[in-house]
Amino acid sequence: MRTIPTLLPTLLLMTASTAACVSGTPGGSSGDDEVVADGGRFTPVGCSGEILTVVGAEAPALGADVLGDAPDPFQVHLGLGEDPRTSIAVVWRTDEATTSTQVRFGEGAALDETAAGVTYRYIAGIAGTGDLIRMHEARLCGLSPDTEYSYQVGGTDGAGVESFSATHTFRTAPDVGSDPDAEVTIAMVGDSRGGPDIWAQLATDIAANAPDLIMYSGDAVTLGQIQDEWDDFFEGATELIANVPMISAHGNHEVNSVNYYSLFAMPGDESSYSFDYGHAHMTVLNDSPPQNGDIEGSIKTFLENDLDAATARWTILNHHRPLWSSGTRHGSDDSLRAAWGAAIDEKHVDLVVAGHDHIYERTAPMLGDQVQASPADGTVYLVTGGAGAELYGVEMDFFTAIAESRHSMVIVQIRQDSLTLRSFEPGATVPFDELTITKP
Amino acid sequence: MIARAAVVVALVLAIAPAHADGDDGAAAFRAAEQLLGAGELEAAQAAYEAVANRYPDGPWADGALLEAGELAERRGDLDGAIALWQRLLDDYPTSREARRARARMGVVSRRVGEDGAWVELAEQVDAIQRAEADAEDSTPHAEAMTALIASHPDYPQAFQAQMWTGDTWLRLGLPARAAASFAEARATADDPAERWRADKAHADALTADGRLDDAARAYRGLYGRGDVEDRAVDTALAKVAKIRQRAKLRVLSWLALAASLIVVVASTARATRSARGTLRALIRPPIEVLYFAPVALVLIGVALTGNQVVGAAVQRILAGGLITTWLVGASLEASRRASRLRWPIVLLHLVVAVAAIASVCFLAVFHDQLIDMIAETWAHGHDMH
Numbered sequence: 001m002r003t004i005p006t007l008l009p010t011l012l013l014m015t016a017s018t019a020a021c022v023s024g025t026p027g028g029s030s031g032d033d034e035v036v037a038d039g040g041r042f043t044p045v046g047c048s049g050e051i052l053t054v055v056g057a058e059a060p061a062l063g064a065d066v067l068g069d070a071p072d073p074f075q076v077h078l079g080l081g082e083d084p085r086t087s088i089a090v091v092w093r094t095d096e097a098t099t100s101t102q103v104r105f106g107e108g109a110a111l112d113e114t115a116a117g118v119t120y121r122y123i124a125g126i127a128g129t130g131d132l133i134r135m136h137e138a139r140l141c142g143l144s145p146d147t148e149y150s151y152q153v154g155g156t157d158g159a160g161v162e163s164f165s166a167t168h169t170f171r172t173a174p175d176v177g178s179d180p181d182a183e184v185t186i187a188m189v190g191d192s193r194g195g196p197d198i199w200a201q202l203a204t205d206i207a208a209n210a211p212d213l214i215m216y217s218g219d220a221v222t223l224g225q226i227q228d229e230w231d232d233f234f235e236g237a238t239e240l241i242a243n244v245p246m247i248s249a250h251g252n253h254e255v256n257s258v259n260y261y262s263l264f265a266m267p268g269d270e271s272s273y274s275f276d277y278g279h280a281h282m283t284v285l286n287d288s289p290p291q292n293g294d295i296e297g298s299i300k301t302f303l304e305n306d307l308d309a310a311t312a313r314w315t316i317l318n319h320h321r322p323l324w325s326s327g328t329r330h331g332s333d334d335s336l337r338a339a340w341g342a343a344i345d346e347k348h349v350d351l352v353v354a355g356h357d358h359i360y361e362r363t364a365p366m367l368g369d370q371v372q373a374s375p376a377d378g379t380v381y382l383v384t385g386g387a388g389a390e391l392y393g394v395e396m397d398f399f400t401a402i403a404e405s406r407h408s409m410v411i412v413q414i415r416q417d418s419l420t421l422r423s424f425e426p427g428a429t430v431p432f433d434e435l436t437i438t439k440p
Numbered sequence: 441m442i443a444r445a446a447v448v449v450a451l452v453l454a455i456a457p458a459h460a461d462g463d464d465g466a467a468a469f470r471a472a473e474q475l476l477g478a479g480e481l482e483a484a485q486a487a488y489e490a491v492a493n494r495y496p497d498g499p500w501a502d503g504a505l506l507e508a509g510e511l512a513e514r515r516g517d518l519d520g521a522i523a524l525w526q527r528l529l530d531d532y533p534t535s536r537e538a539r540r541a542r543a544r545m546g547v548v549s550r551r552v553g554e555d556g557a558w559v560e561l562a563e564q565v566d567a568i569q570r571a572e573a574d575a576e577d578s579t580p581h582a583e584a585m586t587a588l589i590a591s592h593p594d595y596p597q598a599f600q601a602q603m604w605t606g607d608t609w610l611r612l613g614l615p616a617r618a619a620a621s622f623a624e625a626r627a628t629a630d631d632p633a634e635r636w637r638a639d640k641a642h643a644d645a646l647t648a649d650g651r652l653d654d655a656a657r658a659y660r661g662l663y664g665r666g667d668v669e670d671r672a673v674d675t676a677l678a679k680v681a682k683i684r685q686r687a688k689l690r691v692l693s694w695l696a697l698a699a700s701l702i703v704v705v706a707s708t709a710r711a712t713r714s715a716r717g718t719l720r721a722l723i724r725p726p727i728e729v730l731y732f733a734p735v736a737l738v739l740i741g742v743a744l745t746g747n748q749v750v751g752a753a754v755q756r757i758l759a760g761g762l763i764t765t766w767l768v769g770a771s772l773e774a775s776r777r778a779s780r781l782r783w784p785i786v787l788l789h790l791v792v793a794v795a796a797i798a799s800v801c802f803l804a805v806f807h808d809q810l811i812d813m814i815a816e817t818w819a820h821g822h823d824m825h
Contacts, residue, residue, distance in 0.1 A: 183537065196668050208543055228671060328808065395748065415473065418476060418477060427603050428600075434514070
């Protein structure tokens with residue numbers, strides 16, 4: 001797991017308020033007390049990673065035994081915190097007053113273990129003019145690889161009154177060291193903003209493919225600070241995201257908002273990070289950071305170091321603005337290609353997934369600005385910007401293998417020696433695009 | 441083809457042990473993957489099945505059955521896919537692959553109906569969708585799907601097929617036909633969520649077809665299902681209002697351009713007192729054009745190196761600006777030559793030029809939804825793009 005330490009201060013999003021982050025200290029503000037929204041960090045017991053909050057949110061702290069008037073958990077969803085073979089992150093919301101934060105979980109159908117989580121509030125709305133949003137997050141660590149777990153989230157008050165969610169399930173990532181034939185299935189999708197009904201249909205379609213992970217390429221909302229839009233996003237995929245972990249690349253419409261960093265649970269600094277999942281090494285980059293110079297600075301350095309250190313059979317890069325796109329609205333991002341293209345070529349990233357242009361596109365294998373005959377010689381670039389936003393036009397370019405103005409999602413199956421991607425329109429049972437890449 | 445697949449499988453199994461560390465099926469599985477990568481779907485399926493048959497206790501057998509089932513589905517053999525996945529569930533019920541097989545089998549089983557009663561029709565639906573995916577023109581496939589479902593109105597998956605047809609018509613730029621397909625889908629919807637989805641798609645198609653009153657009425661009928669859905673309706677109705685407003689501005693712009701042209705011609709005719717003189721005056725480029733033309737050409741060249749949509753708009757604006765400059769300048773010049781250049785004439789030409797340029801600019805940014813991009817940038821800053 002790699003992150004960018006130097007990005008933290010420049011993101012201005014994460015502060016070093018470590019005093020509020022001592023593991024095991026009860027906290028979690030409620031009621032009408034003053035909100036200190038400087039962000040912070042917390043190391044859950046038994047885990048190696050931290051739970052981070054950013055400016056605009058309180059520091060995360062263990063919850064007290066308090067249930068509010070409407071304590072039922074909602075928008076329950078999974079994320080990743082650290083090694084996905086042995087851990088998972090669970091996130092949910094309640095009314096503002098509820099601070100009790102517990103997870104019941106166990107292997108199979110059992111719910112015989114409990115874990116305490118952290119809670120905090122953040123201020124939604126432009127310039128902090130919106131509601132206070134109560135978040136709860138727990139990290140379950142020390143899990144067994146490739147194992148199915150059940151879980152419930154909720155809390156208990158001082159009198160023993162409980163309020164827990166329905167039971168959901170998840171499966172940890174396989175350990176390919178001991179199980180080299182393990183296949184993982186990853187759903188790739190992005191740019192649902194403004195199209196909640198299409199996103200809801202795609203979420204149903206994704207669930208029917210039982211993926212292990214959802215990789216979102218950004219722009220879930222039109223403006224990151226507007227909470228209603230996030231509610232549309234999470235409520236449109238309730239069943240899916242309660243049972244399958246989702247990670248995201250930051251899209252320009254998320255505007256590095258406190259909502260984005262609070263609602264998703266992702267590894268490292270949640271902005272640019274990486275992890276291994278099955279036989280794939282996943283690198284996720286923020287291509288619209290607060291400081292634009294970071295694209296050619298710390299983020300580029302992170303990418304180079306990360307790809308250098310990657311040992312997985314396959315490498316996949318996920319970000320938002322496409323390096324290659326024949327979309328008529330945005331098209332290829334030449335400056336990003338100038339910054340990152342050499343590293344992608346040199347390390348031969350297998351698949352680069354982006355969104356931004358509201359189209360579907362798969363390029364021919366590319367090396368530099370030359371089309372290659374085989375994926376063995378170049379990188380395949382995917383634009384999956386069709387999760388609901390109004391579609392843009394396409395104009396086939398020299399690098400295009402297929403480009404269509406369609407709403408879509410992509411299912412990628414990864415084995416040791418093969419990567420198969422299949423792309424579907426909402427409600428479709430037959431893919432409109434398929435590609436299998438093999439390695440000898 | 442079957443014989444070819446059998447030969448491939450025999451070769452795969454014959455060479456497999458030679459490449460494997462142990463004879464557990466790893467090399468045979470890898471060989472099947474290579475066939476898949478080469479697009480040899482039938483041979484790959486046979487090779488995966490051979491792995492499961494020959495190495496049932498090996499670590500690759502469950503994955504081989506999952507892949508074989510998915511290849512059977514891709515090849516349109518839905519019964520075969522279900523049988524392979526069922527075998528995976530029976531023989532390896534706790535494997536990682538079983539979870540995915542269970543999900544895929546659920547979807548395919550719903551498509552073929554109880555006891556496989558609809559398997560033939562489901563395979564025909566798949567065949568149409570596959571053919572469409574590879575086709576240059578989707579029209580015959582959308583028509584084929586419409587006809588197929590019309591002749592089997594009881595098909596349990598008629599809703600999905602009709603929604604696919606509607607989406608295909610939309611992609612073809614035929615919203616009226618899309619609206620008809622979505623209306624048919626609504627009639628076969630099984631539950632309120634499906635009905636809402638079909639009604640929303642129908643209203644969206646009406647919007648795309650320019651039937652804004654019908655669309656607004658249809659959207660208003662969608663309120664009340666839930667907060668998320670109501671916000672989607674709010675967004676759709678706001679879009680209808682925006683389209684109406686822009687349509688009015690578009691008509692006004694064209695009228696302003698026409699009026700500007702008439703005023704310029706009339707003013708020139710008044711100065712030259714003859715049709716031929718008017719034509720001669722307007723054909724002759726005024727001095728302003730000599731300055732403006734090269735600047736416009738450079739700007740167009742620069743714009744075309746950047747965003748396509750912006751480049752096209754810059755072309756239109758500068759072309760419109762050049763024409764306006766030419767005509768208004770020529771008309772003013774004609775008045776000057778006729779010693780009729782008075783302040784009211786100058787002001788009139790100024791108003792005409794401003795109206796024409798404003799109209800050209802609006803029509804240029806209206807194209808390709810550039811106006812939305814400008815509005816978002818204006819509201820939220822450059823980073824939004």
